[in-house]
Amino acid sequence: MIRLFVPHPLAPGHAVPLDADQTHYVRGVMRREVGDEVLLFNGRDGEWRSEIIEAGKRACVLAPREQVRPQASGPDLDLVVALVKRARLETIVEKAAELGARRVRPMISRHTNADHTRIDRLRAIAIEAAEQTGRLDVPEVADPMKLDRLLDGWDADRALIFCDEAGDARPMIEVLTAPLTQAAVLIGPEGGFSPEERERLRALPFVIPVTLGPRILRADTAAISALTLVQAAIGDWR
């Protein structure tokens, strides 16, 4: 069944208009008509079986009929990731949504070589991936921030799992044994972190350095592998 994210409240009696892209998808691509059903979620009110009550070429309106799942969210897990090249960053956002990250925080470090990105495009990808993967919330995509500023303002209650390719760090699966209330995974740019950045990271009390095996991983692979291991070890994959 079609599954769509909407910003509107979901409750009986609230008519929910779709936006232009969603209308095109539901009507033009999927050929749904008045009376057909669609699943809606908004990140607050759970998932609703909803009926199409108006279906024009330019407008489509739904009526929420029944809540089929109450609102829920996965572990409080962020992904802090260097601005890598556009295609890989888009993959990373899609995968972060599938793997249950709550936030994606693009980061600029010394060796980051992508100096611009379209955050609105990343946010659209996050919504689409959330729709497809069946989650009830959409991961937030934050505005890019410099690594130093991000660390200056870090909440020390959130463990920062630092995927350190240069070091003698321990395997994630050995390190992550006790549950973490709040965590974040940190993935550097393809050029890695600078010696100064590594030194600062490893000296911070909330940073947990881990290794992701003996081979060099691209940033997208590292992000997916690290989020997988956190979910499998201490997240909602158990």
Add this chain to the structure above:
Amino acid sequence: MIRLFVPHPLAPGHAVPLDADQTHYVRGVMRREVGDEVLLFNGRDGEWRSEIIEAGKRACVLAPREQVRPQASGPDLDLVVALVKRARLETIVEKAAELGARRVRPMISRHTNADHTRIDRLRAIAIEAAEQTGRLDVPEVADPMKLDRLLDGWDADRALIFCDEAGDARPMIEVLTAPLTQAAVLIGPEGGFSPEERERLRALPFVIPVTLGPRILRADTAAISALTLVQAAIGDWR
């Protein structure tokens, strides 16, 4: 340093010619000259620091000088993956190389909707990913085979880790506790396995059903997550 796979023997005294693409990369893109060094590997003789001894526009010849790493390979781990859409299949092959799979075996099942693929292109991607990730062998990419035929000829000594999205399977991290000498990960098409296929798979003695968490994963995500968990739990990430 540039790192290239070559089919030729690597030993002192053996001149190694690069092919046209490699010559273009080394000369035209990376601007290397006679006397510069490149790392070579061939999947048999380890990794060799090699010197450029001839550098024309159309031909480039290297002389292996010193073995810097002896031949080694990771766990005997295969990825059996449904023929999914071209871009995702290419991603999967790249990631299988990074994550240390020894073979990628494309598979055709009931709900497989991609009916053709360029295996030669996948093999080129496997080589390029092996060069970048630093491994000393290149994962083999087999010709596509129907699932039934593949299971008919399966070596029962190789565990087949079946990522079963429909079922009540246990988390991979709980299931994989003892080392496996030979293993394979099985990833179905985006439409999943048919009920008959699932039934057959779950009845086979070498099949280990596992779950990859509560969300729906795309085939590329599932492949990367599953290979990650095998390497982390019982492979060379420990």
